[in-house]
Amino acid sequence: MSSHFENSGPLWRPADPPFTAVERLRRLINSKHGLNLANYHDLHQYSVESFTFWLDLWEFLGIISSIPPKKILEPGPITEVPIWFPDTRLNYAENLLFRKDDAIACTAGGESGVVKHYSYRQLRELVRQMASAMRHHGLQKGDRVAGIVNNTISSVVICLATASIGAIFSSTATDMGTHGILDRYRQIQPRFIFAETEVLYAGKVVDLLPKLSEVFRELRKHGLQHAIALPSLVSGKEISVADSVPLSKFLAKDDGHELIFEQLPFSQPLFILYSSGTSGPPKCIVHSAGGVLLQTKKELRISIGMDPDDTYFQYTTTGWMMWTFMLTGLANGTRIILYDGSPFHPDLRTYLKFINDQRVSILGTSPRFLAEIQGQKINPLQLAPFDALKRVAITGAVVTTPLFLWCQQAFGERVHLMSTSGGTDVCTAFVTGVPSLPVYAGEIQGKSLGMKVEVFDPAGKNIEHTGTAGEMVCTRPHPSIPVRFWGDDKSGTKFRDAYFSMYPGIWRQGDFIVVNPRTKGIMILGRSDGVLNPSGVRFGSAEIYTVLEQFSAALDDSLCVGQRRPQDKDERVLLFLKMRKGYKFNDELVAKIKAAIRKALSARHVPAFIFETTDIPYTVNGKRIEIAVKQIVSGSDLKPSGTVANPESLQLYYKYRDLDATPTAPKAKL
């Protein structure tokens, strides 16, 4: 077995642990319950043994409710999806709009270069107007409000107004195709839809009208009553769209109604998010207002250490759960940055300068983005001082050890780099940053508080202490387990099949992970359905991607999958490389890569074949799609869903299903 962990010392150490929010929470719990929790690990243990932790957290975070909770769980046996805080009443939007002052709540910027600031007072007024118009048009608790929207102030306003009424918000980004939008919204049957009409992306004006007319027409057959066309994000002018009203006409129905925050149960549905299934219709994951609020506020305040004087910039579209995550920054009284457009236009340097100029203190980004800065040989600290930057929180994919090392040096040793992982399924993180613990390159610092993460072997035995990789499971319920899948049957068959079927009664996340017994840090090695298993050696694709980092000057991207067709006795590993402009794929490179993998991992990790490819499939949320390619090269035909951003790329992989059975040649002539 290869060792997953370096034996080196920490990359970063906390300067002053006593002043972190997580330390304050530990001390509060000690004094409240007469405990002696000595460190984060003790605190985590307490948080997964005693449900009282969630009430402690509620108090610590200052969750606003009209009826404070008395009970933590519905009395009775604890089920997989218990009812949390059954007697409380609250409103998500009220928690986010608790500030009424002139401090900046949102800064809206983008590739156009225009920057606008909105104070908490202004944001409240915009939400009031929107909610008043929505009420006038008949929006009620439980109705669905859909958006085909960019990450702008309007999206924030529409979402918070929806939440103030107790309706359910669901959004897709404007680059989602008609098929993908309808796959989602046909299922949830929105009563209202808000849509951009014209947007700017990568310097190009995109006219959305053809897409909208088809979407509106189809959704009218599924209960749509109000379609609202938003002004152009290019000219600011309203564009007339058939079968819809312009925003100004819709808002003209604001009758001055004050902003009322409906007081709702903790489990009131708030968001519908979508699984990134690459074939078949996406699953519509319903998240509760209370669950999202408590968990995302915990992550931001405790794991990321966000304070009211922070400036938080999460690069995301409205189609990713990180958009909803980012929004809760407002519940910390923090300024959040909304960015509309491509980070690569006009160029990455301009985008990095924007981050510096806005004095971003917490940057949320992805490994793909960081790898792009590295690949373009940009040195951020030569561009700007980044002196406000305290933390870089990285999510969306695995952060390899070399990328960690590069990033630390690129942003300076002062900056706390944290890798986090959770997902759409729980709208929060399972494993995360811990501001009071050191950071080790390539490792996620710890398990998030309240999340009882364990590592199981296929038989359901906990193998965490052995340092062996296995399935990530969560063996205890927590408040942001989804309420249900929209459209599932009464007993929640699809929901249970998705999460609780492999280990009955236990949540299986679908990630393949290993915990370092020395540091307790976590490494995600890939998705468990993409685990590579040649001749019985189980390993994750991230282990191969880590080795490939040393070739990053030549490699633009890569994809590593297992192939096992009906006629094969064993699985073999295929590695696809996408070359950077000006670099050639040849036998010498293949030999060097094989030697590097053999040295870093073992001879049994060396892919049977290495090929050049011109495109690698990604989801619309920027995740590399291994499973679809694995299925294709193993002989299945695949009808890509609207979740695949570049479905045509999948065609490139069909030819490999006829690959010669003997894995000898360094490259096949196909």
Ligand SMILES: CC(=O)CC(=O)O
């Ligand atoms: C928190 C996350 O895990 C985000 C994601 O990758 O979907």
